[in-house]
Amino acid sequence: LMAAGVINGIGHYWGYRSFQPEDASTNVLPWGILIGGEELHNNHHAYPTSARLSNRWYEFDIGWLYIRILETLGLAQVKKVAPKLKLDTAKTQCDVATLHAVITHRYEVLAKYAKSLRRTCAVEMRELRSRAVSVDLAALKRWLQSDASALPAKERARRDEVLNHSKVLNTIYTMREELAAVWQRSSASKEQLLQQLQDWCRRAEDSGIEALKEFSRRLRSYA
16 A cells, blocks of 8 residues: 555645656655655666665665664665765866766756756746736646646647746756757767767857756866
8 A cells, every 4th residue: 555555645745855866756755664765766766776775865765774784784785875065165177977977866966956046036027927928826836847749739839838938947947958959869978978068068058047057066076
């Protein structure tokens, strides 16, 4: 009941998202107690091979507590946990380490992207409304957090209509899709992907959108 009904039901409909994998998974609660930590379902989808489902300081995974007790007793061995994002503030250029970090933490990168541009989107929405262009905050948030192919045709049409009225929102949305393409093109070489990431950062910083520029500069410091 808990696994099939609650987690695979509520856990894809209601809750909060720390990461943005290509699905609708959510963390039902920040305290995974009833079913061994699986309430932290979004974390599990972001790092499916991690033995620990908690990721933020306020999250608790009782399953991880059991595993650590077993490990202390020599009855279990932890093989993998979700990696932590590291920053090198002295870096000003993307390198291979940056590319590897962006790909490894891709779902966190997308979540940080949406969060970084939230205020810019809110300001632009007020501007659109002053010009009698109707736009829903929840819809805009969904567009920035979902893969384009996951949207129904009617909603894609509405999205395109809104983006046609705003150069800023169109840039933010397009840059989000292009950033995701860095790790989706598996046939490209490491050198090609690095060049693509460097080009993305250059265009982000030339966009004239201050929040996008700051996000790009932080992205360059990934190590």
